[in-house]
Amino acid sequence: MVDAVRLLQLVINGAAAGCIYGLIALGFVLIYKATEMINFAQGDIMMLGGFFAFSLIAHFGLNYWVGALLAVVITAAFGFALDALILRRVIGQPQFAVVMLTLGLGFIFRAAAGITWGYDSVGFETPFTNRTVKLGGLVLGADNLSIIVGTVLLCGILYLFFSRTRLGVAMQASSQNQLAAYYMGIPVRTVFSMIWAISSGVAAVAAILLAPVSMIDVNMGFLGIKAFAAAVLGGFGSIPGALVGGVIVGISEQMAGYYLPTGFQDVTANVVLLGTLVLRPQGLFSDVLRKRV
């Protein structure tokens, strides 16, 4: 009985961590699907989102919900500007250039955040901090639960957005075939910038959901590396895949931390990533496509 409760606890903790990975991975996937770019600065954009929320809530004393919403909007606007001003210029260059560009941008963001907010970890009071929810015999942290519920809600909203709104459908069209979308009168460039905005907004949501569990600091962007495992596991082109991949990575990490010797928890995500790439490079959720000349 004790073991079963322990196991469930691990699964819930893992799922919560996994939701965060999944949300970051979702950002990768959205951008990759649309522009075939990979944003190595996604983790750092999440860090910026966290700091925006910290400034608004802890510094300016805004209500948690208002502050969080504003932080998401600001981060999304930041993402839009980032694409419109910088990343749009490297379309057509080799992909590796984009990888390096976003890595470089990540460095700049990290340094800028360090200069603005300092290098110490910060946190802010949320409605979920240090609360527990009793579910039968199970005691769960409200923080972990809020992450899972928040992720599910966000995914629902994104699903409705992409399937029901004109803009969402236009985004799908542009990522499926740019040229055809362009011919149909969709302003593809603006749409791409909006996709960057959405993915940055999602990253900010991830940071805000993460705030009750861990502190916000300049180096939290390194979570992004683990999120790669989630995205790859899910097939890198699949939005539900990214989330499921994130949850799998999160749970296996918790399991490895509990059942395996120390040190294994740190490499779990990377081992899962390499394993997936070697054994099933197309990921769990993607159709098999062959290369044609």
Add this chain to the structure above:
Amino acid sequence: MRTLFRTSYKQDLRLWRHRGDLLWYGLLGVVLLLIPATLGEFYVGEMGGVFIFAIAGVGLMMLTGYTGLVNLGHAAFLGIGAYTNAILLHAGVPFIVTLPAAGLMAALAGVAIGIPTLRMSGLYLAIATLAFGAIVGTVLQKWDSVTGGFDGFAVPTPTIFGWPIEGATGVYYLSLAVLVFVLWVSANVLRTPLGRAMVAIRDSEISAQSMGINLALYKTVAFAISAGMAGLAGALFAHYVRFLAPDSFDVLLSIQFVTIVFVGGLGSLHGAIFGALFVRLLPQAIAIVRDDLPFGIGRMPGLEPSLFGLILVLCILFEPSGIYGRWLKIKRWFQEYPLHRRAAKRRQKTYARSERLR
């Protein structure tokens, strides 16, 4: 402007293009040999660091610049080489054996990561090598019965035929010798069928394959060469720092190597050297001007990485051919002086090749 007329195959096979090259490289060699006699210990040490980074940079250039394969885990090979060298030296193996052994061990690791990643390209390869680098970094930290973990690992002083290699000067000359060797190997490899195949793979995998190039073989060989050179650099790095700490071979170091290749100029051995100079000397330059900067900019803690990031970004946006490409353009401007035309240097418009498989 000098125009080369080739009149024999021998001329085509020479490593230098014309006598001017020989003269300038000879002068450079003399200057480099005299540096320890004229400059202070500190600068000699720094130059030794530049050489070591240049060796690893040449290795990465062979892989990224000439074969078109991305590697974000180059520091892992450096770490493998460094620890192999240090552990073997500690066990009493002579340095003349441990140095090649370090290269060999890293090359084996290169094959080990090269084979499973054969099917990957572009982004997937970048992510896979990033993960590989992170795994090796963690293993070096946690496997403390072998690597000493966070306590570090003291590196014994190497001797070659009874001569101890000590201090900054010893490391300087040793690294210089290895760098010249590595450059000689690379320049020769690039003129063989192997090198031609690598460049063909970089330019188009599909057409290389249809010309009968064995993609799997050549990609693995490219990984092995690149990793082997990084292993040599790692062995020298061990003597450069004298005390190995596992966290010095992390993702940030890998990114520094990629910066070397990118800022120096993709697809040229000169680029690797220029890039290494840039990456190693920029922190020194910052340290020198730190106190003279206005508004306390010099004392901001994140100055160095942000400058790296900024230069990387500017380089990709405005000069994708790197420092060496810019140098070639400046040289041509002088050569053509009154007849210089802007349009001759205009960047060709490039189009992304989609990786979507349909």
